[in-house]
Amino acid sequence: xxxxxxxxxxxxxxxxxxxxxxxxxxxxxxxxxxxxxxxxxxxxxxxxxxxxxxxxxxxxxxxxxxxxxxxxxxxxxxxxxxxxxxxxxxxxxxxxxxxxxxxxxxxxxxxxxxxxxxxxxxxxxxxxxxxxxxxxxxxxxxxxxxxxxxxxxxxxxxxxxxxxxxxxxxxxxxxxxxxxxxxxxxxxxxxxxxxxxxxxxxxxxxxxxxxxxxxxxxxxxxxxxxxxxxxxxxxxxxxxxxxxxxxxxxxxxxxxxxxxxxxxxxxxxxxxxxxxxxxxx
Amino acid sequence: xxxxxxxxxxxxxxxxxxxxxxxxxxxxxxxxxxxxxxxxxxxxxxxxxxxxxxxxxxxxxxxxxxxxxxxxxxxxxxxxxxxxxxxxxxxxxxxxxxxxxxxxxxxxxxxxxxxxxxxxxxxx
Ligand SMILES: C[S@@+](CC[C@H](N)C(=O)[O-])C[C@H]1O[C@@H](n2cnc3c(N)ncnc32)[C@H](O)[C@@H]1O
Numbered sequence: 001x002x003x004x005x006x007x008x009x010x011x012x013x014x015x016x017x018x019x020x021x022x023x024x025x026x027x028x029x030x031x032x033x034x035x036x037x038x039x040x041x042x043x044x045x046x047x048x049x050x051x052x053x054x055x056x057x058x059x060x061x062x063x064x065x066x067x068x069x070x071x072x073x074x075x076x077x078x079x080x081x082x083x084x085x086x087x088x089x090x091x092x093x094x095x096x097x098x099x100x101x102x103x104x105x106x107x108x109x110x111x112x113x114x115x116x117x118x119x120x121x122x123x124x125x126x127x128x129x130x131x132x133x134x135x136x137x138x139x140x141x142x143x144x145x146x147x148x149x150x151x152x153x154x155x156x157x158x159x160x161x162x163x164x165x166x167x168x169x170x171x172x173x174x175x176x177x178x179x180x181x182x183x184x185x186x187x188x189x190x191x192x193x194x195x196x197x198x199x200x201x202x203x204x205x206x207x208x209x210x211x212x213x214x215x216x217x218x219x220x221x222x223x224x225x226x227x228x229x230x231x232x233x234x235x236x237x238x239x240x241x242x243x244x245x246x247x248x249x250x251x252x253x254x255x256x257x258x259x260x261x262x263x264x265x266x267x268x269x270x271x272x273x274x275x276x277x278x279x280x281x
Numbered sequence: 282x283x284x285x286x287x288x289x290x291x292x293x294x295x296x297x298x299x300x301x302x303x304x305x306x307x308x309x310x311x312x313x314x315x316x317x318x319x320x321x322x323x324x325x326x327x328x329x330x331x332x333x334x335x336x337x338x339x340x341x342x343x344x345x346x347x348x349x350x351x352x353x354x355x356x357x358x359x360x361x362x363x364x365x366x367x368x369x370x371x372x373x374x375x376x377x378x379x380x381x382x383x384x385x386x387x388x389x390x391x392x393x394x395x396x397x398x399x400x401x402x403x404x405x
Contacts, residue, residue, distance in 0.1 A: 053322040055329075076322065078286050080398075087395055096316075098286040102398040106405055107294040109398050111302060114289045114329060134402050147294065262315050 006165060012131035017062070017083035025063035026089050032065060038121050038198065039066035042159045043073060045187060045202055045213055046117045054116035057151070058097065059104055059160075060123025064090035067097040070119070072251075078115075080104065094264070105140035107147035114151050118158035124201070125162050128169045141173060145180035155207025158182070161200050170199075177203055184210075190217035249274030282396050284338050285370040288330050290396065292382035292389070295404045303334035304389070305381035306341040312394075316371040323367045324357045330370070339369050 007016050024031050048054050054075045058067050061079025063086050070077045077097040081087050087099050102109065105127055127144060128137050148158065164170040174186070182203040190196035196217070204210045252274040256266045292301035332352050339345045348369045353362050380389040380396055387404075390397050 052325070053319055055322075055326065076285075078289070082399075084395070088393070091393055091395070098283050099395045100282075100286070100290075100398055101395050103400070106398075106400050109291050109294045109301075110289050111291055111329075111331070132402070134405075258317065261317065 006163075008126055008129050008165065012129070013126045014082045014084075017086045019085045019088075022063060022083065022085040022089045025065060025086065026093060035065040035121060036069055038161045039069040039119065041189065041198070041216075042066070042119045042121060042161050042200060043069060045159045045200055046119065046157050047213070048075070048117055055114070057108075057110070057115045057118045059108075059118060059120035059148075060126070061090065061097065061099065062086040062121075062123075064093050064095035064097060064099075066119060066121045067095050068093075071096045080108070094259075104144050105135070107143045108151045110147075110151035112150045113153050115156060116153055117156050118148065118152060120158070120160040120162075122161060122163060124160045124173065125164050125169065128165065128172065138172060138176060141176035142179060145177045145182065149180050149182060149205050152205040154205060155210075156205050157184075157210075158203040158205065159200055160203075161198060164199070173201065177201070181206065185212050187213055188215045188218070191215060193217070282375045282391055282394055283371055284335060284342075284373055284375075285326070285330075287338050287375070287380075288335050288370070290380070290398075292380075292385070292387065292398075294398070295382065295385060295387060295400060298382060298384045301382055301384060303331065303337060303383065305383060306338055306375060306378060307381065308342045308375050308378035310375075310377035311342055312374045312376050313372050314374060316367070318364060318367050320360065320363045320367075323363045323370065326370070327352060327356055327366065330366075335369065339373075342373060342375065344369065344373055 010016055025035070056070050056075050056077040058070065058077050058079040061067055061077075061081050062083065064079065067077050067079050067090070078100065079090065079095075079097050080100045080102045082101070082103045084101055087101060090097075090099055100109075104123070127141050129135075130137055152158065162173070164173065170186070182205060184201070184203040187200045187202050189198045189200070202212060253269060256269065256273075259266045287304065287306065290304055292298055292304060295301065336345065336348060336350060339348055348365050349362070353359055356362050374394055375391050376394045378391045380391060381387070382389070
């Protein structure tokens with residue numbers, strides 16, 4: 001991607017993620033699919049205990065797509081974002097998580113030891129920009145990471161999917177994270193593919209020493225088999241938690257049932273519920 | 282904003298504020314939403330809850346008598362207690378109002394259920 005095309009170069013996040021941009025997170029299927037895939041992988045990298053509902057923080061939670069993935073796995077979450085337009089979409093979507101308008105560069109406004117895990121999808125690289133005269137990216141990153149560390153339960157993980165602009169940004173980010181006490185490092189999925197390559201910064205907040213997970217599509221994770229293990233895992237999860245595969249008819253029916261129980265208005269179930277639409281208009 | 286979130290929220294990101302907890306609540310619109318009862322989750326959260334802050338928050342929004350003054354012993358097996366905790370933590374939501382920093386008096390508006398924790402230049 002040419003650097004001129006990077007959103008971070010165009011405007012501060014609270015301006016870039018205006019109503020028009022936010023709208024795409026509820027209408028553009030490609031954006032929705034990518035966000036959900038990245039979120040599912042980030043949650044997988046969190047390695048939360050099986051069969052336990054956890055309390056998770058989603059940083060740059062935006063429209064709540066990532067949060068919905070957490071809800072589908074039975075977790076509870078709080079999301080923080082700087083764009084009120086994005087948060088409004090999350091409210092519209094009736095996400096289960098609680099939302100906070102905030103700037104991660106000001107620090108995380110939470111009590112010590114609060115979260116069992118933290119995810120963040122495509123947001124962290126925004127902190128490398130100085131969008132205001134008084135912004136100093138290294139300081140904002142340090143403030144962010146130190147306060148984040150404190151807000152996490154000992155031994156908890158934070159997984160950030162990110163798009164650093166260059167290697168020095170990545171270095172600055174990791175350096176400030178380590179200075180704040182985190183251990184861990186970078187997991188790169190499909191490092192040899194320009195299109196599929198994805199970066200996840202996996203940070204551990206103290207506790208027992210933990211091993212960094214392997215990236216998908218790397219030699220160590222057995223080339224090409226990794227994609228399969230991932231979907232295998234979803235099948236397994238489905239059985240373990242008695243939950244259905246996302247977007248399947250069963251999944252939709254369960255979600256509708258859940259909403260009905262919450263007293264929300266839900267369309268009646270019919271034989272068309274969850275059916276694939278034909279491609280003609 | 283659920284009272285669960287309120288119980289985790291601080292204003293100590295403001296320069297000069299050390300604890301910033303618990304935030305006062307001034308509410309102008311409150312809603313109750315039903316959420317599936319998950320006893321395991323509630324029981325797991327109890328040790329993380331500052332109970333007196335929760336009790337205070339519940340009174341701030343006019344629901345003080347819906348939870349006991351203290352955590353009961355062996356709460357893990359006490360469904361009645363867990364249900365009350367669940368209700369107050371997960372089902373009561375502040376939709377419009379203000380949160381107040383206990384040290385500086387700084388107010389954070391809550392609108393559409395979302396607390397605004399953004400700071401001004403001189404507060405960071
Ligand atoms: C690619 S979007 C993520 C969308 C989100 N995962 C979702 O499900 O809709 C990145 C988000 O990061 C947020 N962001 C960027 N800089 C931020 C900051 N300094 N503090 C908080 N959020 C920020 C943006 O407002 C945007 O909503």
